Amino acid sequence: MLLDADIHQRWSDDKAIVKYLPERYQDDGIVAPELLYRNPGGFLKQDEIPKNGGKPGSDIEKIVEDHLDRHDIDYGMFTGNSWFNLAALPNRDYANELARAYNEWLIEECLTVDERFLGSMYVAPKAPQKGAKLIREYGSHPQIRQVMLPGGAEVPYGRPQYWPLYEAAEEMNLAVAIHPFSEGHGTSNPPTGAGHPNSYIEWHTLLGTYYMGQLASIVTEGVLVEYPNLRFGFIEGGYGWLPHFMWRLDKNWKGLRSQAPWLEEKPSHYIRKNVWFASQPVEEPEKPEYHDQILEMMHADETLIFASDYPHWDGDDPMWGLPPMDEEMERAIKFENAMELWDLPANPSELN
Template structure:
């Protein structure tokens, strides 16, 4: 440990119980911070030479002013929201009351799988050195994601092997857009590596690039709000592929987390899959009814929360889909869609609150049940 690290704050000896696990927090590099970690030749031949532009109109409220971020999350000095670990710590951990946050950096999706892998490698090194290090994770509240390119399975497996032993890496992070669907055997090495290292595989929605953008059968949508609905359809197709192509039968301990794909749609999908299985079970080749696989292997984050005008409709949906088994709390910090845990907990059925807010997170990510106490932290429970 260097002299500089010795001068940093140390975790308290007193422990406090974990009561909020936030499954979706977005760190971003400061300007110029990431480049040194991207391996050559892609640092120079791809990322320094390719211009970046919007792939579709992004119509989030106040985007022109705040880039769809909470206006209070911009650090001093002109950096972007999510680039200051200390500010995120104050706003998310101290003020909002989250106890452990799963960090999910954005990996630029490219048309070349090898270039996407190079970016993932750079992101992993950057995250370890700028968020999970002794200086910025002295409080032991940050947990990282091993970013990989699912369309480059060989390098993905090597990346998982390189980082699986890191004490603060808690999941593998992939995208849903690359084709073919996840039931294809080419992805089996990634599922096998996840099972070998006992890590969940998380999928955060992404806009993709070129032909990897999520596209309905009728063609590309016109606006961003069309795409936001399309992401749920994309997740539904991946779930069907995982189940009907036998991935969970081949890897009985595999855990999949869908982040920001919404979740209320899973209830009618389970009904429909179960109906097909009852009628054609002998043809499907799977060992159990599809809804059983969902409840055992798949988790969803709460944000975005589909909130109907009649709250009782949401309560009934929670009960029917057995939300206490499949949901993980998430805030989506620092985006404008941020859900404060103190707000979200009020909208959960009482019997599901503990499981959704922290118990499911502890189980899914193999997190500790206690963390070092912090002076001044607001408590949700």
């Protein structure tokens, strides 16, 4: 079986979202900060442009035919439009209403197309109490399996101000996913500890460092102690950095336990138990055997899930995206780990 953790569907026209906005925002439409860094090759596969026009990912039926059916995918997780940067908007109420409008569109016009689709509902991180209400409102839908947070935020995600979101997600048995969206633009912080990069190659290469900051915050602030059944997914931020990160955090914890007295186990224990990482972009070390070592060191049989990043041109094909590995490891990455992350039945027809 095969589960794809990252499928980017999008609307063909802003009207698809705007019609779900309250009247006071109808004239505003969708106003979201743009990514400051441009990929010279663009972001989308041009051979996925729908026959009737529009951008790749805007024809849900085409995603079924060209991706789910072609690759025999049992479940595909919708992660939405990568530039919908709700954490980078200064107006909390507007961002929350955009999240609600997106969730309505997701349920009404995307998830109904095929039972194999799963949905990542959106919230506005700056409005955590309102976001918690959205989680309880939409989280009971059987195909909604996770809450999406953008990678960039004003303060790290371990801070107690975000905990209402986590309480609601745990209550509704939803995972919380973090995906690159708003790093370095709008009201979010610079995307690196050194400040704003000069180019896309810097920005994209350093996404993993942003994830390190978020994960360190979530673990050391005690989120996974307060909410022991909460599950996190880190999507599209790489995974080769994880072994070093866990080693360093564990080492520092041994000498600095007084700064996180709520951690009864070493930090890597909580990561291996409660956090998963998506495979795209797949690491490409100098020698193939180095990748095997990365998988072993990060306990990939417990922590790694497959993601294609469809329909981005630099995504990973389900047939060829992963390097060769033993059958047990491949089964865990392509199926078993994601089943645990999203608490899924083996057959999509059993979701309802």
